[in-house]
Amino acid sequence: MNEIKIFCPATIANLNCGFDVMGTCLEGIGDEMIIRKTPEKGIRITKITGADLPTETEKNVAGVAALAIIKNLGIDFGFEIEIHKKIKAGSGIGSSSASAAGAVFGINELLGKPFSKHELVDFAMKGEAIASGCEHADNVAPCLLGGFTLVRGYNPLDVIRIESPSELYAVVLHPHIEVKTADARAVLQPMIPLKDAITQTGNLGGLIAGLYTSDYELIGRSLKDVIIEPLRKHLIPNFDEVKNAALLNDALGSGISGAGPSIFALCKGQDKAEKVAFAMSESYQNTGIAFDMHISKINPNGVKILEVRN
Structure with missing residues (x-):
């Protein structure tokens, strides 16, 4: 070879x-x-x-x-x-x-x-x-x-x-703007409150348990970020609106993909993934920024x- x-x-x-x-x-x-x-x-x-x-x-x-x-x-x-x-x-x-x-x-x-x-x-x-x-x-x-x-x-x-649980799908909205990883890290804080660390640790444990047991509701309850997302979301236009659109249309959870600017959602089943993708697209069109949508199995x-x- x-x-x-x-x-x-x-x-x-x-x-x-x-x-x-x-x-x-x-x-x-x-x-x-x-x-x-x-x-x-x-x-x-x-x-x-x-x-x-x-x-x-x-x-x-x-x-x-x-x-x-x-x-x-x-x-x-x-x-x-x-x-x-x-x-x-x-x-x-x-x-x-x-x-x-x-x-x-x-x-x-x-x-x-x-x-x-x-x-x-x-x-x-x-x-x-x-x-x-x-x-x-x-x-x-x-x-x-x-x-x-x-x-x-x-x-x-x-x-x-x-x-991955067999019915888990990911939806990704990728705006045509760039958020450099180094810039996204620059807004982070070196110290976090103890209560936030406890909340985040519980969510991480819940996500892992949900993946192992294919408990989609537990996965959804655990996809929450109280530490990083509040500091980074202002780098992505209409982030809150897109995330809310995903959650209102049966996404298990939604958040920033990596350092951004892409916004992801996890969904149970292809039908819900397509519904969520449509809702996220409709929401982001208001920005006037071009974007791509992806629907993918894991x-x-x-x-x-x-x-x-x-």
Whole structure:
């Protein structure tokens, strides 16, 4: 195997109550990457379509993640990477994570899988840090592993994969504005009230319990954020109106996807997801800002192979 083409899915991070520790993987929304072996050592980004991103290896999230994995192995050859972006940068649905996760997944496949998917998360985080300013796994983990993921801890890295209930759908409204992750982190406060920490911890536990038991009502009751959302929602025009529209039309819960500006909702069943998507669209049209709507089942597999060439 000398060349591989892969699909790198979009993700929703935080899920309201799980800031920096929870994420889930989407179907049908994602980038494509082509990775090939080369006799020359190192990593080269040879082509990028769909986005104006740096091709310098050390400035590109895929390049940095790829360098991390080959440095660990000490191989005497290299790789070329093509990135075909379908997830807009700064969209809040894991654009940088898709590139970082895709790079390490593809290289690992071409090398005969020396690392497990869980082990690849650590390498992908190195690339993610280029985009956000810090290493975090709430997007790269679900992108690689599929389903829902919980990052229990970072030192050492401890990621738990959680199966999605079978009828769970995600709706994502992506406004055509950019909220940079670094800017979204800048509005956060270093200290939080004890009562808010207690509330958030209860909600996170409830969300995880609801996912394991397929208790959709419990999932809905738990999708509440008393810490991050109040500080970030002003960055997204009409956020409250869109969220309320989703909840009034039977969404289990709604909130900011990642750092924003995308707004997500979780729903039980495709019919309710379509109803919620229509309501969110109607609400956001008042802003005059162009947007995209996505309806997706939860992706159980994460990054996947599209084509292999020998």
